[in-house]
Amino acid sequence: NAGVTQTPKFRVLKTGQSMTLLCAQDMNHEYMYWYRQDPGMGLRLIHYSVGEGTTAKGEVPDGYNVSRLKKQNFLLGLESAAPSQTSVYFCASSRGPGGSNQPQHFGDGTRLSIL
């Protein structure tokens, strides 16, 4: 069981470069989420999706874009990377909405450094 797979696991970028983080889940989940985790601040929601073709803003969406063209994939894009976006990025998915009794399943994270 692969669960939630994030690609790549590590990446170093220069300021102003762009990149896309890929999240893939094989559990047929409707809901998918992108978080960032910074020291001492817990996880903060960037964007989320409630189904194929849908996206919505989370708590800290500025500087990021997302797409959910296929149910199993959720892409996070950085158009012009900034040092403030240095973080560990986590993708998660769930069968039901966050307010249901369905837990979230997380990937192992992408460690991104912006120089």
Added chain:
Amino acid sequence: KQEVTQIPAALSVPEGENLVLNCSFTDSAIYNLQWFRQDPGKGLTSLLLIQSSQREQTSGRLNASLDKSSGRSTLYIAASQPGDSATYLCAVWWFNKFYFGSGTKLNVKP
């Protein structure tokens, strides 16, 4: 805005001890609360999920309680083991978003 706080930030205990981790939230209108475990360099693993209508949930040596009116949850770990060493995070679902605490880093010494 919802704020989730976990105290203490770090905890070190000898093996075999029973322990309690705390989570507090500022707005009690939550739908559920979830406890996670995070190992170094890994993602989060869901341990227990408590719906707003529930008071507690149990899984093995873990017991989580929820007191919505006071904005508090506790995670009780019985007979701690070195394998329990990890960071434990709580999260609440509030107005269509999850809000996470910054976690308690637990070290169980052999």
